Amino acid sequence: MDKTDILNYIRDSIVNLDFEKSKEFTKIALENKVDPQEIILKSIAEGMEIVGKKFEASEYFLSELIVAGEIGKEITQILQPYLKGAEVKKIGKVVIGTVSGDLHDIGKNIVSMMLEASEFEVVDLGADVPVESFLEAVKREKPQVVAMSALLTVTMVEMKNVIEALKKTGLRDRVKVIIGGAAVTEEFAKSIGADGYGANAVQGVRICKGWIT
Amino acid sequence: MRFKEVTLSPDTLIFGRAKYPLRYGHNLEVGKGQVIPEIKYFPRVDKDVKEEYGKITESILKRAVDLDIRSLQLETELTYLEMRTKDLPGDITQLQRHIIDRYAQEYGLNIGFRVTVADIRDLGRPKHDEDSYMKIMETFESVASNGADVLSIESEGGKELFNYAIIRQDILGVVASIGQLAALDMKKLWKDIVKIANNKHVIAGGDSACAFANTAMRLAGGKRDNVIAHSLAALVRVMSASRSLVAYEEGAVGPGKDCAYENVFIKAITGYPMSTEGKSAAVAHSSLVGNIIAATCDLWSNEQTENINLFGGCGPEVFLEILYYDTKIMNTALEMGKEKELKSLFVKSDKYVDPQAYVLAPEVAYEICKAIVGEEDFFSRTLTSAYETTSMLLNDDRLALAKNEIRFLEATRTRLEGLNKNPSKVQELLTSYEPKVTKLRIRDYFDV
Numbered sequence: 001m002d003k004t005d006i007l008n009y010i011r012d013s014i015v016n017l018d019f020e021k022s023k024e025f026t027k028i029a030l031e032n033k034v035d036p037q038e039i040i041l042k043s044i045a046e047g048m049e050i051v052g053k054k055f056e057a058s059e060y061f062l063s064e065l066i067v068a069g070e071i072g073k074e075i076t077q078i079l080q081p082y083l084k085g086a087e088v089k090k091i092g093k094v095v096i097g098t099v100s101g102d103l104h105d106i107g108k109n110i111v112s113m114m115l116e117a118s119e120f121e122v123v124d125l126g127a128d129v130p131v132e133s134f135l136e137a138v139k140r141e142k143p144q145v146v147a148m149s150a151l152l153t154v155t156m157v158e159m160k161n162v163i164e165a166l167k168k169t170g171l172r173d174r175v176k177v178i179i180g181g182a183a184v185t186e187e188f189a190k191s192i193g194a195d196g197y198g199a200n201a202v203q204g205v206r207i208c209k210g211w212i213t
Numbered sequence: 214m215r216f217k218e219v220t221l222s223p224d225t226l227i228f229g230r231a232k233y234p235l236r237y238g239h240n241l242e243v244g245k246g247q248v249i250p251e252i253k254y255f256p257r258v259d260k261d262v263k264e265e266y267g268k269i270t271e272s273i274l275k276r277a278v279d280l281d282i283r284s285l286q287l288e289t290e291l292t293y294l295e296m297r298t299k300d301l302p303g304d305i306t307q308l309q310r311h312i313i314d315r316y317a318q319e320y321g322l323n324i325g326f327r328v329t330v331a332d333i334r335d336l337g338r339p340k341h342d343e344d345s346y347m348k349i350m351e352t353f354e355s356v357a358s359n360g361a362d363v364l365s366i367e368s369e370g371g372k373e374l375f376n377y378a379i380i381r382q383d384i385l386g387v388v389a390s391i392g393q394l395a396a397l398d399m400k401k402l403w404k405d406i407v408k409i410a411n412n413k414h415v416i417a418g419g420d421s422a423c424a425f426a427n428t429a430m431r432l433a434g435g436k437r438d439n440v441i442a443h444s445l446a447a448l449v450r451v452m453s454a455s456r457s458l459v460a461y462e463e464g465a466v467g468p469g470k471d472c473a474y475e476n477v478f479i480k481a482i483t484g485y486p487m488s489t490e491g492k493s494a495a496v497a498h499s500s501l502v503g504n505i506i507a508a509t510c511d512l513w514s515n516e517q518t519e520n521i522n523l524f525g526g527c528g529p530e531v532f533l534e535i536l537y538y539d540t541k542i543m544n545t546a547l548e549m550g551k552e553k554e555l556k557s558l559f560v561k562s563d564k565y566v567d568p569q570a571y572v573l574a575p576e577v578a579y580e581i582c583k584a585i586v587g588e589e590d591f592f593s594r595t596l597t598s599a600y601e602t603t604s605m606l607l608n609d610d611r612l613a614l615a616k617n618e619i620r621f622l623e624a625t626r627t628r629l630e631g632l633n634k635n636p637s638k639v640q641e642l643l644t645s646y647e648p649k650v651t652k653l654r655i656r657d658y659f660d661v
Binding site: 055058059060061062063064066067070101102103105106109110113128152153154155157182201 | 255258259292293294376379380381382428431432439440441442519615616617621
């Protein structure tokens with residue numbers, strides 16, 4: 001097995017969503033002194049690109065895109081000690097949470113995982129997050145983006161409360177705010193002064209990327 | 214009591230008729246030859262909650278009188294926020310009860326009143342958040358004392374693992390969460406709910422796997438959405454039947470909750486009347502099963518409508534009217550002896566649109582039910598019924614599944630074949646998820 005074969009095997013194991021094989025071939029690559037940066041560029045990046053294209057062609061489900069992202073992340077963690085201090089650079093930081101009174105967080109979790117797969121650092125505050133927790137996280141983490149979700153009409157008003165609190169504490173201008181969730185609409189986002197509205201996870205991540213890059 | 218047989222055949226599994234009808238509230242008969250509208254509502258967020266519930270109840274019952282609706286059920290589904298305020302659930306129930314009693318006495322309406330308590334537990338806390346569990350039980354006591362006729366819940370035990378598994382299409386995690394964790398939690402929960410219902414002389418109505426199967430349905434979305442396989446959503450619905458059946462094995466008697474689309478299976482197995490929702494619940498849930506789910510209902514619901522002003526009145530009263538006309542057609546078919554024809558139209562119009570609809574067809578559901586009752590324990594029921602469904606979906610060409618759906622089903626069938634039913638292996642499987650799922654505390658499910 002030469003270097004190209006090993007890199008291709010890692011790439012293919014990502015495309016085939018095979019956690020075990022991806023780890024196995026990564027270890028073989030390291031034993032064979034393959035440059036970790038090359039694994040990142042030739043195996044992980046190419047593998048993710050193929051999976052992304054398969055998703056766009058409706059061959060793969062979004063859930064499979066998420067799993068591929070997790071495999072890529074796991075390989076990167078295995079490579080970390082061999083990167084000679086060169087951290088894998090994150091493109092930006094997002095504080096994300098489902099607002100107070102709302103426990104429906106599965107959509108938020110998908111966005112959170114897809115942001116991570118897209119090389120964002122994500123600070124996930126969980127579900128039923130009070131206004132104060134958003135404020136504290138913005139002060140502490142200094143993110144570029146605050147993302148909020150709500151499923152219910154009764155709880156989506158909390159998003160407005162968070163934005164108002166960000167304004168009152170002088171933090172609003174430091175962050176972009178994006179919102180999403182079943183009850184939320186673009187009009188609602190505009191009416192409460194959010195910067196963006198994600199109708200789905202893919203769109204939400206695309207908007208965040210657009211703000212950063 | 215464990216159900217070992219399927220009570221209703223594909224032929225006798227039909228709307229408006231249950232093997233064991235119920236009578237409660239103000240002379241409301243459910244499952245005894247007619248379908249009853251079950252109206253659900255949601256207060257406006259910027260208004261006083263209690264006042265809103267009063268206005269909603271008045272407007273619904275006034276519309277019932279205006280249209281000469283003789284029989285109906287109201288369902289109040291308490292929210293997480295309402296549960297947080299001490300005494301509010303009991304106060305809301307009492308207020309609505311008074312209005313219901315007044316209309317029943319003045320106009321002779323047959324009315325039932327269901328109250329659904331919210332599952333407010335944080336399952337990641339020690340002993341699965343014992344304090345919140347007690348609060349749930351206290352709320353059941355309170356609403357039962359203050360006038361509820363039927364008690365229900367959409368319990369969420371097992372959801373922490375399910376949420377992890379569903380967005381990764383991890384079928385083993387899905388089976389383990391529904392087939393073991395959710396079922397064990399249901400057993401504990403429903404033993405206590407049935408005890409309260411018996412003490413208070415009210416009906417233990419049943420549970421919905423909303424947190425599982427409707428989450429999957431929502432993720433699957435429309436025909437062009439590509440988040441998870443629609444076949445997976447269909448399998449989750451099937452697996453949810455074994456989980457929701459536990460309530461009835463602990464003593465619930467129906468009518469099962471509207472958003473439990475798995476009630477098709479539950480009705481077939483138990484013979485108890487069930488509530489379902491479909492096309493007229495599009496206001497809350499979009500689905501690909503809007504007609505087929507009507508084929509077996511005893512109560513017909515709108516799922517949830519906010520009390521907003523529309524041209525035709527406030528949301529809930531408008532939806533009562535919609536439900537009423539839906540049920541009138543079904544009831545006229547029953548009176549004319551044309552129910553089988555109407556049932557056939559409901560089924561045929563949806564059956565091959567999507568795997569989620571296919572599994573709800575009475576003839577398909579019957580085969581799935583046989584797989585469920587043929588097994589001894591929760592996990593085996595869940596696993597076997599999912600496996601059989603996988604084969605049925607793959608073998609019926611009329612479904613015209615997309616390539617990615619076939620790929621998913623074939624991979625799933627292989628994974629299910631390799632799954633060991635041995636309890637120690639199941640425990641091993643569950644334990645393997647603990648390091649990956651933040652809030653998962655397996656031991657708490659078994660320490661019952």
